[in-house]
Amino acid sequence: MRAYGGYRNQWWARAERQNFEDSSKVVAFKNTLVNATRVTGYTTSGSNKRMYQVRNYNGSYHAGGVLKQLVYVNFANNVVIVRLGCYWRHPQYGSEAFLYAVGKAL
Numbered sequence: 001m002r003a004y005g006g007y008r009n010q011w012w013a014r015a016e017r018q019n020f021e022d023s024s025k026v027v028a029f030k031n032t033l034v035n036a037t038r039v040t041g042y043t044t045s046g047s048n049k050r051m052y053q054v055r056n057y058n059g060s061y062h063a064g065g066v067l068k069q070l071v072y073v074n075f076a077n078n079v080v081i082v083r084l085g086c087y088w089r090h091p092q093y094g095s096e097a098f099l100y101a102v103g104k105a106l
Contacts, residue, residue: 012062012064014100027039062099064096082097
């Protein structure tokens with residue numbers, strides 16, 4: 001999935017992002033991960049502070065339908081969650097973020 005930028009055949013992979021201020025720390029962290037992407041650098045707005053980021057694909061995926069249906073799969077935790085419904089209203093989470101949080105916690 002990483003080779004396709006996190007997307008293939010209607011399935012999306014979720015990457016967890018880790019941010020670092022020191023480039024040597026982010027490279028050392030990346031070397032401990034199996035599914036990490038390349039290190040990217042960016043400058044924060046306002047403070048002009050240089051930061052570095054690495055993404056780690058943790059093995060969880062989701063597919064979405066046109067009416068906001070979601071199928072979530074996490075192979076590491078043996079979890080499958082299916083959400084059938086059109087409306088989602090939560091003040092803190094979007095439906096994808098909620099399913100990923102629940103699937104990771106199980």
